[in-house]
Each structure stands twice: as structure tokens, then as C-alpha cells.
Amino acid sequence: MAINNVSSGSNSFFLDQIQRKQDDNLEKLASGKKVNKAADAAAAQQIIERLSSESNAYQQSIRNAYDGISLSQVADGALQGINDDAQRIRELTQQAGSGILTDADRQAIQSEISGLQQNIQDTINNTEFNGQSLFTQDSEFSFQVGSGAGQSRSVNTSDLSSDLNAVFNIDVTVAGGVDSALQTLDDAISTIGEQRGDLGATQNAFQSSINNLSTTNENVQAARSRLQDTDFAQATADKAANDILSQSTSAVAVQARQSEQSVLSLLS
Known part of the structure; x- marks a missing residue:
């Protein structure tokens, strides 16, 4: 049975x-993770993947913005050094305008000026970022700081050898050299100051982008966490x-x- x-x-x-x-x-x-595969929740998995892609894009944009700040800081540091040298040349030029100096005195002053001129030229030639020269030509360095097309910021640098060419020709031992040199140096110092101001504004813009991107990325990651964790x-x-x-x-x-x-x- x-x-x-x-x-x-x-x-x-x-x-x-x-x-x-x-x-x-x-x-x-x-x-x-509560969603480990599409079979767990197909719709949620698709949203999670999209949010992950967005988060990765925001994180890369933040890294790009920090690269932009780093480049700007390198450029600004070089300009500060050039400005210090130009200010010293102006001080020496002013000194050379004293009527009690002999030709030998002015020649000694010119020797120091020549050394400073060479310092400026060396700074221009040797300032690089990631192997790229910053001041030997007019350049624009673009950084993607958003997840979409057209969301970029740029760092602009100029050909300082050309911009400061007159500074390299300063000679206080020749007649009338002091007067023309002072005007040349005032113009050069103004040019350097304008470029440093632009770099400062650019750094602030990058930092603003970083702050906005970080906030947005935190929100995206929080949304993904609610779906996934x-x-x-x-x-x-x-x-x-x-x-x-x-x-x-x-x-x-x-x-x-x-x-x-x-x-x-x-x-x-």
C-alpha cells in the first residue's frame, strides 16, 4: 500500500x-549591495549603472580642475619670480640715474641688470607643466570640468619673450638709457601683474567648479547608494x-x- x-x-x-x-x-x-545583478532588479540596475557613469565623469572633471589649478600655480610662481627680477632691475635703473655715479659705477649696475635679464629669460625658457612650455608661445590649455560637451575652462599664457623683449634691451650705460628703461619696466611690471590677476581669477573659477562638481557628485552617489546599498x-x-x-x-x-x-x- x-x-x-x-x-x-x-x-x-x-x-x-x-x-x-x-x-x-x-x-x-x-x-x-542589494542589487548585485540585473536579475535582482533590472530597472534599478540600469539606473545604478547610469549614476555610476555620471559619478565617474564628475570625479574625472574634479581631477581635471585640480590639474588646471596646478598649472595656474606653476605659471603664477614663475611670473612672481619674473616680477621680482623686474622690480630689482627697476630699482637698479633708478639707482643708475644718480648724477654722482661714474661710468664704472653704471657698468657695475649694468652687470647686475644683465644677470637679472638672464634670470628672466631662463625662467621663461624653463617653466613647464607636464613637459609643455608655458611662456615660449601664446598658449591655451583647456580642461574639461563638466560631464557634457562645452563644459571646459582654459588657462591662457603668453609668449613672454616677446612681451618682455624691451626689458632684455635695457642698458643704463648709454645716454638716455635710464628714462626709457623706467617706462619699459613700468609697462612690463603692469603686463606681468595683469597676467597674474588673470591666473588668480582662473584658479578661483576652477575652485568654484570643483565645489559645484563635488556637491553634485555627492548627490549622485547618495542616489546610487539608496538604490544599491x-x-x-x-x-x-x-x-x-x-x-x-x-x-x-x-x-x-x-x-x-x-x-x-x-x-x-x-x-x-
Whole structure:
């Protein structure tokens, strides 16, 4: 005689269902993500991937903006050195205008001026950023600081050898050299000051972009986290509930088997 234990089959089905839920729950707890594959939530997975792409773009834009600030700082540091040399040349030129100086005195002053002129030229020739010269030609360095087309900022530098050419020709030993040199130096110092002002404004603009990008990226990451990250309190509670349910179902299954054996024993 055969006894069909429908209850036993149902219990087995429920245990399989519970185990699948437990496996899924354990995966969420282990990975820290409630969406680990498209099968978990296809729509959510697509949104998560899009938000991840946006976040990556914002992070790269922030790095680009910091590169722009670094380049600006290198350029500004070089201009500060050039400005200091130009200011010293102006001081020496003013000194050379004293009527009590001899030709030898002016020649000594000119020797120091020549050394400063060479310093300026060396700074122009040797100032580079990532192997690219900053002041040997008019240049525009563009940095993408947004996730879309057209969202860029630029650092502009000029050909200082050309801009400051008159400074290199200053000679206080010749007649009338002092007067023309003072005007040349005033113009040069003004040019350098304008370029430093532009670089300062550019650095501030990059920093503003970084602040805005950081805020936007934090919001994007928070949105992604809400979709993706495991709620550990909920997942832990679900695991405990499934453990209890699994134990209860197993106990029912054991009791059913014992009842079946008792019936068979009575019938035998």
C-alpha cells in the first residue's frame, strides 16, 4: 500500500523557496549591495549603472580642475619670480640715474641688470607643466570640468619673450638709457601683474567648479547608494525571520515523516 504525503512535498517546496531567499539575502550582506545583478532588479540596475557613469565623469572633471589649478600655480610662481627680477632691475635703473655715479659705477649696475635679464629669460625658457612650455608661445590649455560637451575652462599664457623683449634691451650705460628703461619696466611690471590677476581669477573659477562638481557628485552617489546599498538592519532581520521559518518548516517535515511512519507501522 502506498501513502502519498502531500504535506511532505509542500514542505520541501517551501524549504527550497526559503533557501533561495536566504542565499539572496546572504549575497546582499556579503557584498553590501542589494542589487548585485540585473536579475535582482533590472530597472534599478540600469539606473545604478547610469549614476555610476555620471559619478565617474564628475570625479574625472574634479581631477581635471585640480590639474588646471596646478598649472595656474606653476605659471603664477614663475611670473612672481619674473616680477621680482623686474622690480630689482627697476630699482637698479633708478639707482643708475644718480648724477654722482661714474661710468664704472653704471657698468657695475649694468652687470647686475644683465644677470637679472638672464634670470628672466631662463625662467621663461624653463617653466613647464607636464613637459609643455608655458611662456615660449601664446598658449591655451583647456580642461574639461563638466560631464557634457562645452563644459571646459582654459588657462591662457603668453609668449613672454616677446612681451618682455624691451626689458632684455635695457642698458643704463648709454645716454638716455635710464628714462626709457623706467617706462619699459613700468609697462612690463603692469603686463606681468595683469597676467597674474588673470591666473588668480582662473584658479578661483576652477575652485568654484570643483565645489559645484563635488556637491553634485555627492548627490549622485547618495542616489546610487539608496538604490544599491544593502539595508543591513533589514537584511539581518530578514535573515533571522527566514532562519525561524526554515526551522519551523523543517520541524513540520520531520513531524510529517514520523506520522507517516506511525501509520505504516499500524498498517503493517
